[in-house]
Amino acid sequence: MSQHRLVNPLVRNIRALKRVALVRQSVRIEEEIKQGMKKPYNEVIDVSRDNPHATGMKPMSFVRQVIASCIYPELIDSDKMPLDVRKRAKTLLECIGGSVGCYSDTIGIPIMRDSVSDFLTRRDEGVPSASGKIFITHGSDHGFGLLLTMLVRGDRSPLVGVLTPVPSQDFGNATLVASGATAVPYYLDGQQGWRLHTEELQRALRSAREVCDPIALYVINPGDPTGHVQSRESMEEIIRFVYEEKLLLFANEDHQDILIGEGCMFISYKKVLAEMGSPFSDAVELASIHSASKGFMGEGGLHGGYLELVNFDPSVQIEFDRLISLLVLPIIGQLALEVMLNPLQPGEPSYEHYQEKWDWAEQLYGSWLTMALNLCVCRFGRLRITHVLVIFQEEEQLPDFFYCSRLLEQTGLCVCPGSDLGLPEGTYHIRLCIMTSVDTMEEVLRRLGKFHKQFMKDFS
Amino acid sequence: MSQHRLVNPLVRNIRALKRVALVRQSVRIEEEIKQGMKKPYNEVIDVSRDNPHATGMKPMSFVRQVIASCIYPELIDSDKMPLDVRKRAKTLLECIGGSVGCYSDTIGIPIMRDSVSDFLTRRDEGVPSASGKIFITHGSDHGFGLLLTMLVRGDRSPLVGVLTPVPSQDFGNATLVASGATAVPYYLDGQQGWRLHTEELQRALRSAREVCDPIALYVINPGDPTGHVQSRESMEEIIRFVYEEKLLLFANEDHQDILIGEGCMFISYKKVLAEMGSPFSDAVELASIHSASKGFMGEGGLHGGYLELVNFDPSVQIEFDRLISLLVLPIIGQLALEVMLNPLQPGEPSYEHYQEKWDWAEQLYGSWLTMALNLCVCRFGRLRITHVLVIFQEEEQLPDFFYCSRLLEQTGLCVCPGSDLGLPEGTYHIRLCIMTSVDTMEEVLRRLGKFHKQFMKDFS
The missing domain is CATH 3.90.1150.10 (Aspartate Aminotransferase, domain 1)
Structure with a gap:
């Protein structure tokens, strides 16, 4: 046959x-x-x-000690691990049903969404974050894979397009293509430290409209692989652009804890959006991702990440919940993510590990x-x-x-x-x-x- | 908007x-x-x-000790773990690039495919298994997800159908639907310990042809959730059916190491197919999956599995290789799978753990x-x-x-x-x-x- x-x-x-x-x-x-x-x-x-x-x-010792203790709980009951490691591992083990071999709920282990939302509220200095809008993932690629499944699969016509930066990792030619979307390239300016120019976005969007239905702008900040960190002004310009052009904004903010360069500072798209106020702050639909795979965690093999939806239409959120009900999430990645979100505090015995x-x-x-x-x-x-x-x-x-x-x-x-x-x-x-x-x-x-x-x- | x-x-x-x-x-x-x-x-x-x-x-102690040692390699260099655990962990750690945080190759960590093919050749008493036809996955659902992405996504018309057993877990209404396929139910016989009757398959296929293009038969053996174990005769009948009807055969063999019932014995579809000889053995396209999530391992939270393709057209295999190049595989699940495939042998210090x-x-x-x-x-x-x-x-x-x-x-x-x-x-x-x-x-x-x-x- x-x-x-x-x-x-x-x-x-x-x-x-x-x-x-x-x-x-x-x-x-x-x-x-x-x-x-x-x-x-x-x-x-x-x-x-x-x-x-x-x-x-x-790798960070504390992260590894906690995970090893969850995997082999005899380590919790012995004196082979520091006290705060054992305590943390014990709490986590209770959350996951007593064994890393247990299946996770499709929305993640019970504390996970709250941990993410607390982390985000702290990070963004009070901009509120609701745990119901947070989705635990296998990592960043997976987060975007879910969004794309949600938006572009099926027999939609014309083809759905996503404006995608160049240079960027394999996202542009792999996840997108497999989901049936088209990556519309916009070029970062290599002469200016790989900055993003709004004029280039406009050019890319015009050319996209000739071949597909562009629905989203994908940005990576801090840049990967460029390392460029966007300024607040540049982010505001981008937000105005997606607002005017009625595009979704997908922000990969995976490298937020690792910046090199004078005066560089990470601000999240969510924070900038909130601070811009109306009409932007309650209209621009933003999906932001982060994971334990990058930055100083570097736990790419463990697969823990999250996706936050901001301003998405409630009906879309319902459908997203439905899609999420298919998920089977790996436990170990969630443990790594949990430790990343709740780092050791001064005074805890293992704090010196930091x-x-x-x-x-x-x-x-x-x-x-x-x-x-x-x-x-x-x-x-x-x-x-x-x-x-x-x-x-x-x-x-x-x-x-x-x-x-x-x-x-x-x-x-x-x-x-x-x-x-x-x-x-x-x-x-x-x-x-x-x-x-x-x-x-x-x-x-x-x-x-x-x-x-x-x-x-x-x-x- | x-x-x-x-x-x-x-x-x-x-x-x-x-x-x-x-x-x-x-x-x-x-x-x-x-x-x-x-x-x-x-x-x-x-x-x-x-x-x-x-x-x-x-959970099996040896599995957990090996994985904990890979996560926190200080355990390998200490006397906190048995010698064979430390040896096994050291070998695995070398294979994965020195840290569980490293990204895995898209075909799995280097030894993985060979381990699977050695395991299969032993299990099937010499029926050959080529490592190039084995794909490492996040677990069984993922294996079928890949196959379905390969076969049914896109704007194909008419709708692709997969004959799916009832009762069965969420596969029928979730992975299939999301990929754009239709699950065509065939009913197992609750009066006879949930046996599968070929007449029922024929009925389901006839009704399927009225609404879609049925391309595959999905079987679960040993049955989940029924626990029914198919006899060799029943498997031969099913193979003859898919051969005559030109269907692909998807076999979920996840529960192969756990059977309860008098005279029950697991035989793989691959072995039965090989032993039936021509024309079946070189014509029926079979995809078989197994994982560390079920059976006496029960490591559902760790996500390690594989998929083997038998008799698939070389051109399909090429496309499958291409699809696989998108994969980012979790490391810990692969470690669990590796230990499952290569169990302790008599004489090794930890053998008593078995x-x-x-x-x-x-x-x-x-x-x-x-x-x-x-x-x-x-x-x-x-x-x-x-x-x-x-x-x-x-x-x-x-x-x-x-x-x-x-x-x-x-x-x-x-x-x-x-x-x-x-x-x-x-x-x-x-x-x-x-x-x-x-x-x-x-x-x-x-x-x-x-x-x-x-x-x-x-x-x-």
Whole structure:
């Protein structure tokens, strides 16, 4: 029987990420090293994405102690863990039904929504947050996946469009496409630290209206992978834009606790919206996401996040509740999220562990500085340095994947080709994530510098 | 702006499960107990679904020790864990990049697919299994979600149908509907221990063809919630049926390690298919799923499972690989799955822990027996007793939800209304899961018996 008729045409539209091929190349290389094959390097360093634990950053001890104790409750009853860890684990274990093996309610473990809403109210200095408008998710991608399922699946015509920033991670070409939406790119300004210009949004929207029904603007603040932090003025401009154009606003605020750059400060879209007052504050429909996967938690493997809906029509909220009733949420990610939302307070015995957070920030800042200094010394052609992440641009007509694959094979360094981030043909970039230790970053730059000199010699 | 135009019509079709309302009622009741409100019971017992850890079954220590050590690696370097636990955790930690916070590859952590294929080859006594045809998932529901995304999303017309057993869990009315497919019910025979009859499949298929394009048959073996275990003859009949009717075969084999009933034995669909020989063995397209959520692992909160494709057209496999490239897999579920696939061997220091597995089986058998005996004594009207789970049927015209909600309020016992499982109107059932300890089951029956007598007095 022919299966061709059975394949969903949307799946065919998913653009395979080149980074996936590179990661598999890495696995192969590591296997060869293990089997004793001689290479000019001892191990692969993968800075192709924000995966800080894989490149030398340490997880927060308190988080891990609490989760380990929930997993293996004998640790709670022994003296193998600090008292506050045991206390926290005991409370959480009661909430989840006594075992991490229990199924979670589809709205999350009982305290979860309240924890998120308390966290948001504190963070936004009193802007109210209702727990009924908060949805626990597997992480940020999942939050947007739910929104998109809600809005775009089915046989709607014309195609639904979402204005999506470039450069940005795989969201634009994967989750969106699979859900049957179209990503309409708007380009961030690489000449100005990857700022977002409202004129560019207007241009993107005009061009979108020729091919689809654009319903939402997707923003990432702080930027990923650019590291750009939006100013309050810029956010107000964006809010006015979505208000006038009757667009939903999807804000990915995943990196809110990690900023590098002078005078940078995180303000949430929700807070800016509330402070702008009427007509914006009660009209603009905002969906905001955050998770324990990014920032100084970096627990990408654990899958805990949330989504908050602001100003959504009550009838939409009812349908969203219905959709949520399908969810089966992993418990461990929720535990990580819970600890993130309710950090240790001064006076608690493990509070000193929070020094780790500052060590983390120091490493990251050091890594950024090392990168900045080294790039100046090495003169790698034209460069773009952003606050958190760096994109390296070459004018030569080099296929970016060819460069990355060769770099990986010869030096064991894995970086991400710019085309994976939506950057247009002819602008060859690589992305490397600086969310790593200073030592690792020095090694990264040593490998990259040596390779690049030879590469330029061989191919120019 | 009106949001109504934005809601995906498929979401509106999701039938809210009544069990969800009951679970929330439970949470409210527990909160009231905590606040000191007087009730004729001390706690809620929820046997409305298979959630064994929540009702007194113990997780496997070795599994939990290994995972806790991976989460908090200081445990590996100390003498706080047995030697084989530390060894296993060390190996796994190397595989996942040194931290459970690292992102997993979209095909799972490196050893995962090989572990599954080795497990399958052992289980099926040599029937070959290729790791490239195995996909790691968040659990069973997710495996079917992926298959359905692959096959039915988009603007296909006519509607795609999947023949789905009744009674069965929420799969029929949730995942399917959200993906844009139609569940075509076929009814298991409650008079014969919930057997599946091929004539009923034929009837369902004929009626399906009037309203949609039926492409697949979904079977659950061992049955959930029925506990019925299919015989080899019955499986061969089903394979012949899908071959003749050119249907895909989706086999949920999640409960394969837990069977109760005389002479019951689990054989996989893959093994039966291989042993039937040509033309079946190389023509029938089979997708089989299994996970660490069920059986004696019962780690529903951890989210680890796999899906194996057999005989699928290579072009479909390519598209499936593409779809898989969107996945972000949780690490902890994979660790649980890994330990399930590679159980301790005799001679390893922790092997004695596997006694827990037999204790588990003993409790479960005891629970089943207690149930069977008590039901005979209490004479609850007409009964259906199945191997693992019990459905209790009342002839009176009682709305099942009303019964369940009242039962919960008055006795603190949470069971599932049969209508959630697709059972037709007018056949009032409740489901209660016997995968619990003997003590819990005795208490369950005490509460149910007392309530039911009074209920019959009040309403008849």
